[in-house]
Amino acid sequence: MVSDLRTINVTKRFGGITALNSVNIRVEPDSIVMLIGPNGSGKTTLINVIAGYYKPDKGHVLFNGFDITGWLPHEIFKTGIVRTFQIPRPFKKLSVLDNLLLAVRSNPGESIINALFRAEKWKEREREALQKAYDVLELLDLERVKNKKAAELSGGQLKLLEIGRALMAEPKLILMDEPVAGVNPSLAHEIMDHIVSLRNTLRLSFLIVEHRLDIVLDYVDKVYAMSHGKVISVGKPSRVISDPQVVEAYLGG
Ligand SMILES: Nc1ncnc2c1ncn2[C@@H]1O[C@H](COP(=O)(O)OP(=O)(O)OP(=O)(O)O)[C@@H](O)[C@H]1O
Ligand SMILES: [Mg+2]
CATH class of the missing domain: 3.40.50.300 (P-loop containing nucleotide triphosphate hydrolases)
Structure with a gap:
């Protein structure tokens, strides 16, 4: 790239x-x-x-x-150009995997038209997002904790999750x-x-x-x-x- x-x-x-x-x-x-x-x-x-x-x-x-x-x-x-924040801010009650999936869905650049269009292609998009999330989990060695709630992660794992959320935006x-x-x-x-x-x-x-x-x-x-x-x-x-x-x-x- x-x-x-x-x-x-x-x-x-x-x-x-x-x-x-x-x-x-x-x-x-x-x-x-x-x-x-x-x-x-x-x-x-x-x-x-x-x-x-x-x-x-x-x-x-x-x-x-x-x-x-x-x-x-x-x-x-x-x-x-994607910025991670100094203080990791994932959704504490959601799993690591869901936090990654949410990072792709809440793409701040998305227009309303795209969001509506996305609803039609939902399944395909879901599948792609899931694949991407699993790739990110593997890249960062976070597979073991994918079902853990963000609140249960160590400080270091939270930092990795923050990097992972940035990666979801490609x-x-x-x-x-x-x-x-x-x-x-x-x-x-x-x-x-x-x-x-x-x-x-x-x-x-x-x-x-x-x-x-x-x-x-x-x-x-x-x-x-x-x-x-x-x-x-x-x-x-x-x-x-x-x-x-x-x-x-x-x-x-
Ligand atoms: N939003 C703001 N309003 C007013 N002054 C600001 C603002 N943001 C930064 N400053 C001032 O600009 C200067 C540079 O601040 P900055 O936060 O970029 O420094 P830094 O190198 O990141 O410091 P640190 O290592 O403490 O994080 C400082 O004098 C700071 O007080
Ligand atoms: Mg600073």
Whole structure:
């Protein structure tokens, strides 16, 4: 799947605060890119601009050559850019399988006409959705817990379910804010292994915001470090984290 994302001079202000100041990033096809930086440096704002939750004041977002700047979230979702949320929000009383099925049905981009048309093709769609859900369960090693209620899952399994729900939308690029926050180290490594294998097998790209550098850095292709709304360093993980400007940004708070 083709997936090439660029931001060009993206600027976003909130009142007097410049949350993003002329930010240029690129997420190449089949790559895992990480955004790091101290609290308040603009990481979540950048994710929100890319996903269409915020309109930038200046600059452009390009996806596979299309200018998607200012598109609505559901329009961006349809292009294949899917955002998982920091706090996994499945329906707690429903099973893992039902949560996956619901992720495909509640496609926010669906028009009423499509929904009506879908009723006619219901059985076929159901069968396809079920097949897709089983594929996702297998990809994420969640088959064993498919009938468990979401409320019974561990924190790590919930994170995987959140990734699974994103996969049901057949994404090209997944945006994740803190995918391993609050997860114990061995599960966190397991989640990152899954992300790498999804990149390899489905040829998805990922843009990941994460504070737990110790866990995530080994798995990513490229890192952007941000500070005060600007990109201050970019490159291979080892290079970026030893960049004096990055060290200074963290120490300076
Ligand atoms: N909706 C908003 N309204 C006003 N100010 C905002 C809004 N969202 C973010 N900001 C401000 O923009 C700046 C960047 O915030 P952002 O949430 O993008 O940082 P972050 O890098 O994600 O931080 P953290 O690591 O703590 O999650 C901060 O100064 C923040 O207070
Ligand atoms: Mg944030």
